Amino acid sequence: MRPFLKALGSLPRTVPALALTVVAGLGEGFGLALFLPLMERLTGGDSGIARSVPVVGPWLEALGLVSSPLVMIAMVLVAVSGSFALAWARDITILRAKFAFIAQRRTALLDALLHARWSHMARQSSGDTVNLLLTECHRAGNALASQISLLGTLFQILVYLALGVLMSWQLLLLSTALLILVAVVVRPLMRRTGLLGEASTTANQEYSHRLVDLLRGLRLIRVTAAEAMISARMASLADRVSHVFAEGEITTATAYFITQLLPVVVFAGLLAVATGGLGVDLPILLGMLLILSRLAPRLAQLQQQYQSCLINLAALVPLERLLTETLAAREDTGAGQREEFHRLVEGISFRAVTYRYEPEGAAVLDKIDLAIGRNQMVGIVGRSGAGKSTIIDLLAGLRSPTHGEILVDGRPLASLDMLSWRWRLGYVTQDLMLFNDTLRNNLLLGRNYPQQDIEDAIAAADLTEVISTLPDGLDTITGEGGIRLSGGQRQRVALARALLGKPDVLLLDEATSALDNESERTVLKAIEGLRDKLAVVIVAHRLSTVRKADVIYLLDRGVVAETGTYESLAAKGGQFSQLIGAADRGERGAP
Structure with missing residues (x-):
């Protein structure tokens, strides 16, 4: 009753x-x-x-x-x-x-x-x-x-x-x-x-x-x-x-x-x-x-x-x-109350950032320091469970540091209007999300962009030729999960979607790990053409993905174990070179 x-x-x-x-x-x-x-x-x-x-x-x-x-x-x-x-x-x-x-x-x-x-x-x-x-x-x-x-x-x-x-x-x-x-x-x-x-x-x-x-x-x-x-x-x-x-x-x-x-x-x-x-x-x-x-x-x-x-x-x-x-769990994005973010001028830095999923749990990241400069390509590598994807979540504001802070042009990320910050992010993941809808709608996701912006994003993602071969061009139905497109084509659609709106920061979370070598080279070529236009953060499973990064951070058990370029880390003879060797041998547990 x-x-x-x-x-x-x-x-x-x-x-x-x-x-x-x-x-x-x-x-x-x-x-x-x-x-x-x-x-x-x-x-x-x-x-x-x-x-x-x-x-x-x-x-x-x-x-x-x-x-x-x-x-x-x-x-x-x-x-x-x-x-x-x-x-x-x-x-x-x-x-x-x-x-x-x-x-x-x-x-x-x-x-x-x-x-x-x-x-x-x-x-x-x-x-x-x-x-x-x-x-x-x-x-x-x-x-x-x-x-x-x-x-x-x-x-x-x-x-x-x-x-x-x-x-x-x-x-x-x-x-x-x-x-x-x-x-x-x-x-x-x-x-x-x-x-x-x-x-x-x-x-x-x-x-x-x-x-x-x-x-x-x-x-x-x-x-x-x-x-x-x-x-x-x-x-x-x-x-x-x-x-x-x-x-x-x-x-x-x-x-x-x-x-x-x-x-x-x-x-x-x-x-x-x-x-x-x-x-x-x-x-x-x-x-x-x-x-x-x-x-x-x-x-x-x-x-x-x-x-x-x-x-x-x-x-x-x-x-x-x-x-x-x-x-009760509604996110406080600070819309209309905090400072709006408009454009990345200098870069992003992590200052002694620690993150725990549970207050009393083990630290996934432990006092991380790293820097991401404007117009710089940064690679983040490490074995599974090292905390790589957590860094992406922190950058996107999906999670907040347990201790320490993330600075954007010297301002705490927590002090910014989070919606305005996310509007300036491009995001591509390994698990691509394509709806059973037209290619155009998959690119726009309900948002409105000028036709020229759409064409620019398609060109930047090296997707123009692909669209020209589709029966209805941008109005082609992609099928459930984008099944009518190949893996490389779906990845480039996701990249074009991320580039719409001309973001300041492009986040790539294992974006090429499921691709064959040829498709990966095509996607990487498109990404490398963007390095002078925005900050690119690549969480990589394949070390070849970060070969041309300006700086690479190698994570090990939640801490930055090594930092440098691909060549300097490979010559150092440390963990990075061991990972290269493990990858060459196809060993289990290699990144």
């Missing part, structure tokens, strides 16, 4: 929907109440509407609106039809509110993720996030819509019970027994529904998580002939999801069957008792039976709505938790 009450009001337009519910319920109740004096008139009785409908009866008699059965029939028709129209408007309002909630939550969660600190984002599971955005948002919307519908149904039931009090309190006691009996019988089913709702959320999360991993590793699965094993594993997970949801639907159907059956049994018993022992007048009995005929399906509807709310409400918990945590 606590989660139910806590979620109340989360759906947009809750108040208008409840207001329509109240008015519709009162309208239907008024229409049904008029049946009693109408039947009295039709059967020859005349106890007066003031007694039959004590709340509004005197007003109707004073206004002369009950002078004939035809007038009363018209009033019943207007009241009941109006209540149905209001109920329809309420249902439309709830539906619109549900889908508005789904869209709002998806937008809010995605926006929060896009603006969260990188340390928070790095801990999120892509599969869980996709499941929350696609499935759990929809389930949460269904839960909240069912909640409002449930409250409306409950109000209508209360109206029916109030009419029962006006007609016959004895019959009302029997009706109340019906409610208690239904509640006692279906209570265990309700409890089971709540547990199945939580199980549904867990099963969906696991299936989505595994599915995203599968799609990412599809090439590996095919090459290693692991299709049968993976398919069997996913089938098992799919069966689990299917079983949990089927059990939830079966439980709902069982409760619905019981809720429909019991009113029929009590209905028949009530008719027998009323005619045999209570001596109830026929108009009152008919009116009471009319109310019970409306009450029985409402009870079944109430049960369905409550179970739907319970089984789907579990989705709201992880959804709201991730949204709350992600909003």
